[in-house]
Amino acid sequence: MQLIKVGLCAFGMSGKVFHAPFLTEHPGFFMAAIVERSKQESKAKYPDATIYRSVEEMLQSADIELVVVNTPVQTHFEYVKKALEAGKNVIVEKPFTVNISEALELVKLAEEKNLFLSVYQNRRFDRDYLQVQKILEEGKLGTLKEIEIRFDRFRTEPSAKEHKENPNLKGSGALHDLGSHLIDQATQLFGFPEKLFADIFSMKGSAFANDYFEVLLYYKNDLRVRLKSSVFTKEAHYAYILHGNKGSFLQERTDSQETELVAGAIPTYNEDWTKPLTGTDGILNYLKENSDSERTLTSTEPGNYMNYYQDIYEHIVFGKTLPSPGSEIIQNMKIIEAALESSDEGKVVDLTNY
Template sequence: MQLVKTGLCAFGMSGKIFHAPFLKEHPGFFLSAVVERSKEDSKEKYPEATIYRSVEEMLEHADIDLVVVNTPVQTHFEYVKMALEAGKNVIVEKPFTVNVSEAEELVRLAEEKGLFLSVYQNRRFDRDYLQVQKIMNEGKLGSIKEAEIRFDRFRTEPSGKAHKENPDATGSGSLHDLGSHLIDQATQYFGFPEKLFADVFSMKGKDFANDYFEIILYYPDELRVRLKSSVFTKEAHYAYAIHGEKGSFLQKRTDNQENELASGAIPEYGKEWTQPIGEPDGILNFLNDNKETERVVTSSEAGNYMNYYQQIYEFIVFGYALPSPAEEIIRNMKIIDAALESSNTEKVVYL
């Protein structure tokens, strides 16, 4: 089996939960290098990985084919560019970059170098996202007319992470952090919108980056899609509300991979490693032969972030489709940039 030697640019939460476990368990990857600037936390679980004290040192000395850039978003442009110029293929955490111009420059560089660049849009592999996709594909709702996708939290106190909460740090705030997930899901479901209107601000006050946003996406055929996030939501809403000409589907956010991984779960290759949910997590109400049919629904497909890395491997070895290629994610960056413009000008922005 072809082995893809991989280097990880950081070993914080992202490295420990979303990347290192999958690189270790997938037989086609070998985690051979990890950047830890002062600690050696990776040694316990990944003793075969050489620790480097900087990304520059890793790129200069490590024998690697693939680099995972999972550092704060403000450093993505610098490190992705550095890796590409060193001749390495790249996976970069979401959000891709802080703005569209940076993203476009990196895509051009990857094309010039003949390298691939993929953005880690892991929420495409969430249980709840896949269930909504399944219900819409079945056609029970008819033509979709309205949809709302939410990602709410109750985090009223500052986290202390400047790269996420400093209002003067470009790319900080919920719009880039959680918005990159919701926007990606909307464009995957419905395509690229014609225009948008957005409200983006900080509920915690002007000393903090945005922690609330609401974006209305305007599509042809009278379709409206609303994306919303707040950190002052103690009681959860349905994460997805899909309304069509024949019915509605409401879906809770029930994917628990992040929590299970944080608790030490091992994402076994080729298996559904997550715990099954214990109760229904959705409501489907639709007209069937003009008769109202309402039922509670349990998500039928377990989410699995391993499938992202499996698709990366299949692209490398077999030439199959690359998951979330960077040139595709530029569309999402355009929506983020337009949402900020709309909120600042209080106007609809055409895309």
């Protein structure tokens, strides 16, 4: 098996949870380098990886062909650009960048260098999202009319992460963070909308970055898709609510990969590794061909973030389609930027201008 040497730009939460375990367990990758500015935490679990004290040092010294930029979003543009200029393929954490202009420049640079640039949209591999995809493909809901996708939390106290909480930093706040997942799922399922209206602010107060948003996407044929997130949600809502002219589907957010990884679970290659779901987590109610109603409780199959890295490996080795390329994620950045404009000015924004 061809071995791909990888460099990790940071060893914080995302490095420890979402990247290092998968890169280590996938037989096609070798984690050759990790940036830790002052500590050596990675050495215990990943002794074969060389520790570098800066991204610049790693790019100059390490024998790697793929760089994972998992630093705060405010640094994404700088580090992705440096990695591309050093001749490295790049995976960058979501959100891609803080604005459209940065994203466009990086996509153009990657094309000029004949390198790939992929955005780590791992929530495409959540069990609940995959179930929604499956239900839509079955077509039992008929013509879709109204959709709601939510990602709620109960975190009433601010975190210690300056890059996420400081309202004066571009790219901070829930819209760029959780919103990048919901927007990506909406565009994957329904395409790019025609217009939007948004309400975005901080429930914790103006001293903190936005922690609440509601973005209403307008599609052709009168389809409405509502994306919503709040940190003051003690009791969970259904994460996905889909209504069509023949039925409805309600899906809970039950993917446990992040929770299990934080608790120390080790993902496995080429097989399910999360704990199986006990019970049901969805409701499907639709009209059959004879107009009788059928209401069933549904259960999701496991998701697996390893599939993202498998797709990356197959792109490098076999030339298969690149997962979530930067050129595709630009559309998500447009929605984020238009949503901020809509909320600031209290108006519906025509996305044909973006």
